[in-house]
Amino acid sequence: MRPAAAVAATTDTDGDGLLDTWETSGYDANADGVVDVDLPAMGASPLHKDLFVETDWMPGLRPAVTVLDRIVSVFAAAPVTNPDGVGGIRIHLDGGSYAGTSAYALGGAGEVPLDTDLSPYVEEIQALRSAHFASARADVFRYMVWADRYNTGCSSGVALGIPADTFVVTMGDSCNWNRTEDRLVGTFVHELGHTLGLRHGGSDNVHYKPNYLSVMNYSFQFGGVPRTSGPAYFGYSDDAHAALDERALVESKGLGATAAGWRTTWYCPRTNAARTSGDAAGGIDWNCGGSVSGTVKADINKSGSTGLLTAQDNWANLSFRGGTVGYGAPLANREEPVWVEVRPGHWRRVPPAALRELTKHDADQLQHGVRP
Template identity: 60%
Template sequence: MTFRPRPLVLATLSSFALVAAAAGGAVAAAAPDDAAAVPQLAATDTDGDSLPDAWETNGYDANGDGVIDVDLPGMGATPDKKDLFVEMDYMDGRLASTAALDRIVQSFANAPISNPDGSTGIRIHLDAGSARGTAYDLGGGNQVPYDSNLQPAEQQTDAIKSTNFASARKAVFHYMLWADDYDNSCSSGNAFAIPNDTFIVTMGPKCSWTVTENMNVGTFIHELGHDLGLTHGGSDSVNYKPNYLSVMNYHFQFDGVPRTSGANWFSYSNFAPPALTETSLNESSGLGSAASTWKTKWKCPDNSTRTSGAANLGIDWNCDGDAVDTASADINRDGSRTTLTTQNNWANIRFGGGDVGGGASQNKVKTPAHELKEMTQQEYEHEH
């Protein structure tokens, strides 16, 4: 493990005490031998990112010994703008490029989320250790032994995390692993729970993935989205919805959401188009007036995928050559004709999944397996 804590020492209160003080509560004793101890009490969190103001101002003292274990302000955090921290461990050849990491950072910086300091966006802090330069070196980020098949995936990921991820970081950093494959699934990744504090991206050579920068960017943001409480269908886990304009949708995970400008959107949805009732689709209405700068994708009866023009205009949902019908069609090809609802993802982000965050105890949620099934290499090849 190569984590290098910064030895910033507080002469008075530990950050555990500072959190209690910020909440106006009594200071409880922290077990000094438990570096992962997280204070289980309310704390002031001005920006709502689940990282208490005291941590973002003074640093986080995990065990109450007066030594700062995670120097959040030294890493650029402040209490009046939302911060996200992700440690990235990686197997040989699997770590995304600096350009891909830059794009991930920019995607979160562009988030339509307001902050108390008057700015918009989220500061995401990615830690790859020394592998991607000083901008992405926050003292962690390790190359781990190569394993072409993590099996069972969650237990093996947790074992790698336990060996390579400093326990004092659990309250601050999400943990992710750039890996090869898991459970012989040829799947692109897994977050194991919604929300959560851990995820993997697995598009390695075992399943003959040909990985582009777009795929790394989209899949990282997709899996982190599950950590942040987002699902494949927005309002539910139903996939391939044409009105769900988000990288959480399999249609858009690898290529982004198409825009009329030609610049695809590698991000979460920032508005919710109207619901689509598959038994009564008004083709001339498309996705409504708010979708004028967007395109979308849908599935035809022959299971082929089509891409629209401007999504506020007519869309040939039943693929009969015109866009004037009131059609009945299974446009996400899930075997049923239902009402497809959607979501503004950015308005529904949930910070503090799993062990991340201060205050109340945060347990991992057991998520049904079908909600965590991810795009496989075979599905990707079929779609492309």
């Protein structure tokens, strides 16, 4: 039997990648007897899942405090269980001091020099991390920067692997981004999701799946997943909804009973995006033929072919350890970075024929280009 002290030194009761001893006594990075990262003072608990992210920013790109508030709310509402009996994930964002609150002043975040093109992006993002992120935090905090752009393109962001410990949100002035709160929140949660092991299609990188109701899906990164009532949802999927066989779509079934309360977006043949006007658990006119009837074949995710579209319960598949974050040896990235993320003009305008199923608000959410 292992000694009690040895067991305690490797125990992670809540499964968040942070050892219980770190969350009760603090983390001593160099084993010199001095606590380098005071997790309990920051609100960590060995009985409740915690995530830590340092958020630096380039000049003019620091988000409003309400963006951080919304990100915290997304994770607090996560359908995740904890040993303390309280649901959700407590995300600790180190974003510096804001007027009226010190909630995000965790001692590390700050402004970094403006770089209008992080290129080559891996090397330059890693250089930012080396220069502005305390190495003693590496086992606890993920690192991100609100940046301008990278690789001379206009991608909205990138994570340095899946899973990983570093990401950037690149919605700067060089690409004329319209930095709405929705886009900033959605892109932050999306890129953080990559560091937590999530992909654009769930367990794969197939895009625009109507049954993948997650901010990881390009269809929902900027505008959230629409509901039949209330505000859009900017979190990860909480259900592996039924697979859709594009070669035999039963229109009367829609997305199935598990999608009750949600709406979705799909692509009409030879046109563009359409959105359900009602519950996605009801019928959906997949081929945009004007009625909901029969079994049809349609490329509803505009991939250029038809096949089986599967979904994933994201929250049940998070990897809390990624890169250097977590106890034990650093984890190797399972995938190389995929840097072709959403761009300002990624969505085309919705054609008039498709607008018949959209409210004005919905149409605006789909038309994500900065300029018409």
